[in-house]
Amino acid sequence: MPHRHHILLIPYPVQGHINPAFQFAKRLISLGAHVTLSTTLHMHNRITHKPTLPNLSYLPFSDGYDDGFQSTGTDAYLLYTSEFKRRGSEFIANLILSNSQKGTPFTCLVYSLLLPWAAETARGFHLPTALLWVQPATMFDILYHYFHGYSESIKNPSVSIKLPGLPLLSARDLPSFLLDTCPSSYALMLSFFEEQFKELDVETNPTTILVNSFEALEPDALRAVENLNMISIGPLIPSAFLDGKDPTDNSFGGHIFQPSNNCVEWLDSKQENSVVYVSFGSLCVLPKKQMEEIARALLDCGFPFLWVIKEKEEELNCREELEEKGKIVKWCSQLEILSHPSLGCFLTHCGWNSTIESLVSGVPLVVFPQWADQMTNAKLVEDVWKIGVRVDHKMNQDGIVIGEDIRNCLEVVMGSGGKCEELRENSKKWKELSREAVKEGGSSENNLRGFLDLVGLNHDVDVSLCVAENA
Ligand SMILES: O=c1ccn([C@@H]2O[C@H](COP(=O)(O)OP(=O)(O)O[C@H]3O[C@H](CO)[C@@H](O)[C@H](O)[C@H]3O)[C@@H](O)[C@H]2O)c(=O)[nH]1
Numbered sequence: 331m332p333h334r335h336h337i338l339l340i341p342y343p344v345q346g347h348i349n350p351a352f353q354f355a356k357r358l359i360s361l362g363a364h365v366t367l368s369t370t371l372h373m374h375n376r377i378t379h380k381p382t383l384p385n386l387s388y389l390p391f392s393d394g395y396d397d398g399f400q401s402t403g404t405d406a407y408l409l410y411t412s413e414f415k416r417r418g419s420e421f422i423a424n425l426i427l428s429n430s431q432k433g434t435p436f437t438c439l440v441y442s443l444l445l446p447w448a449a450e451t452a453r454g455f456h457l458p459t460a461l462l463w464v465q466p467a468t469m470f471d472i473l474y475h476y477f478h479g480y481s482e483s484i485k486n487p488s489v490s491i492k493l494p495g496l497p498l499l500s501a502r503d504l505p506s507f508l509l510d511t512c513p514s515s516y517a518l519m520l521s522f523f524e525e526q527f528k529e530l531d532v533e534t535n536p537t538t539i540l541v542n543s544f545e546a547l548e549p550d551a552l553r554a555v556e557n558l559n560m561i562s563i564g565p566l567i568p569s570a571f572l573d574g575k576d577p578t579d580n581s582f583g584g585h586i587f588q589p590s591n592n593c594v595e596w597l598d599s600k601q602e603n604s605v606v607y608v609s610f611g612s613l614c615v616l617p618k619k620q621m622e623e624i625a626r627a628l629l630d631c632g633f634p635f636l637w638v639i640k641e642k643e644e645e646l647n648c649r650e651e652l653e654e655k656g657k658i659v660k661w662c663s664q665l666e667i668l669s670h671p672s673l674g675c676f677l678t679h680c681g682w683n684s685t686i687e688s689l690v691s692g693v694p695l696v697v698f699p700q701w702a703d704q705m706t707n708a709k710l711v712e713d714v715w716k717i718g719v720r721v722d723h724k725m726n727q728d729g730i731v732i733g734e735d736i737r738n739c740l741e742v743v744m745g746s747g748g749k750c751e752e753l754r755e756n757s758k759k760w761k762e763l764s765r766e767a768v769k770e771g772g773s774s775e776n777n778l779r780g781f782l783d784l785v786g787l788n789h790d791v792d793v794s795l796c797v798a799e800n801a
Pocket residue numbers: 344345346347349464465609610611612613614638660661662663664665680681682683684685687701702703704
C-alpha cells in the first residue's frame with residue numbers, strides 16, 4: 331500500500347543543513363509520514379549515531395568524492411559542484427522512477443538550499459517540491475529582493491537600505507557575498523544562490539518554503555514575499571530541549587566529529603550562569619591572530635570557558651594557560667551545553683543553527699559574524715530580538731577584533747548591569763515563545779500539519795505517467 335505522505339528529503343551535505351533536516355524528518359514521521367533521506371555517501375558515512383525510526387529510510391548516493399572533497403582552488407571546486415549536480419540529479423531521477431514502478435511513489439521532494447537541481451529533476455516528473463530554508467526568513471527575503479529588482483541598491487547601500495518587510499539594514503547587516511566590496515572569490519556563492527532563485531521563479535506549482543523559524547520571531551519577514559508560500563515550521567530542535575514532549579529525542583542524531591563526553595560533568599562543577607561557551611560552527615576557520623585575541627579576552631575576563639577548537643589549538647601561544655583556566659574540546663553536543671544551568675553566554679559566529687539553539691535555550695549571545703547569513707543573523711540578534719551584542723563593530727583595518735573589545739562585550743553580557751538584565755529578560759521571553767510555536771495548536775505545529783495535508787492532496791498525482799517520457 332503506497333504511503334500517503336512519502337517524502338524524499340535531500341539536505342545539502344554539511345552539518346548546518348543535516349541537523350535541521352534530521353529534525354524535520356522526525357517531525358514529519360511523528361505526524362504519520364514516511365521519509366527517505368538521501369545525502370552524499372561521504373556525509374552519510376561521516377555522520378555517527380544517525381536516528382533510526384520505523385518510517386525513516388536512508389539512501390545515500392555517490393557524488394564521485396566518497397572520501398570527501400579536498401579543495402585545491404576554484405577550478406577543483408567547480409568540478410566538484412558539477413559532478414555533485416550531475417550524479418545527484420541522476421540519482422534522484424532513478425529513485426523517483428523506481429519508487430513509482432514499485433508502487434511506493436514519492437508525494438513530495440523537500441530539498442535544502444543550494445540544491446536547485448534537485449527541484450529541477452523533480453519537476454521533470456511533475457513531483458511537487460518544497461524548499462527547506464535552514465536560515466531565517468529575513469535572509470530569504472534579502473536574497474529574493476536582490477534577484478528581483480534591488481540588486482543595485484543592495485550591492486552598495488549608501489547609508490542603509492529599506493527592503494519590503496524588513497528592518498533598516500546597513501552594509502554590515504547584509505550577506506557579505508552580495509556586496510560590491512566582497513572579494514571576487516565570493517562570486518561563486520552568489521551564482522549558486524542565483525540558480526536557486528531562478529529555479530523558484532520557473533516553478534509552476536505553488537512552491538512552499540518551509541522556514542526553520544517561527545511566527546513570533548519573524549512575523550513580517552515571513553510575509554515579505556507575496557507570491558511565494560513561506561511558512562515557519564521551526565525551531566527544528568530535538569524535543570528534549572524544546573517542548574520536552576519526547577525526552578528520548580535528545581539529540582539531532584548526527585555528528586561529523588566525535589563529541590567530547592565529559593563537558594557536562596565539567597559544567598556541573600561550575601556556578602549558575604558563570605560559563606562562557608565559544609564555538610564558531612562546523613565550517614569556519616579563524617585566522618590564528620584572531621584566535622589569539624579571543625584567547626586573550628577569555629583569559630583576561632576571568633570567567634570559566636568552554637571553547638570548541640576544530641583547528642590545531644596546540645599552535646596557540648597561551649595554550650597551557652587556556653587549559654588551566656578553561657576547557658578546550660574539538661567538538662561537543664552543543665545543545666547539552668547550551669541548556670546547562672551553568673551557561674552564562676555564547677560567543678558565536680552566528681550560524682543560524684547556533685543562533686536558534688541559543689535562543690531556544692534562553693542563553694544571551696556575544697556575536698562575531700564571519701560571512702554570509704551570519705551578518706544578518708547578528709543584526710537580528712542585536713537590534714530586533716535584543717538578545718546579544720555584536721563584537722564586529724570594533725573590527726580593525728586588518729579584519730581583526732582585539733582581545734580588549736571582545737572582553738568588553740563578554741563583560742556586558744556576563745555582568746550585572748542593566749544591559750545584562752535586559753538581555754537575560756529578552757532571552758527568557760524568546761525561549762518561552764519558541765515553545766509556544768511548537769506546542770499542540772502552535773503556529774509551527776499547525777503549519778506543518780497544513781503542509782502535510784497539501785502533500786496528501788498530491789497523493790493522487792500519478793508520477794508513473796511521466797515514466798515513459800523520462801525513461
Ligand atoms: O561543537 C559543536 C559545534 C557545533 N555543533 C552543531 O553544529 C551546528 C552548526 O551549525 P551553525 O551554527 O548553523 O553553523 P555552521 O556549521 O557554520 O553552518 C553553516 O550553515 C548554516 C545554515 O545554513 C548557516 O547559517 C551558517 O552561516 C553556515 O556557516 C549546530 O547545530 C551545532 O549544534 C555541535 O553539535 N557541536
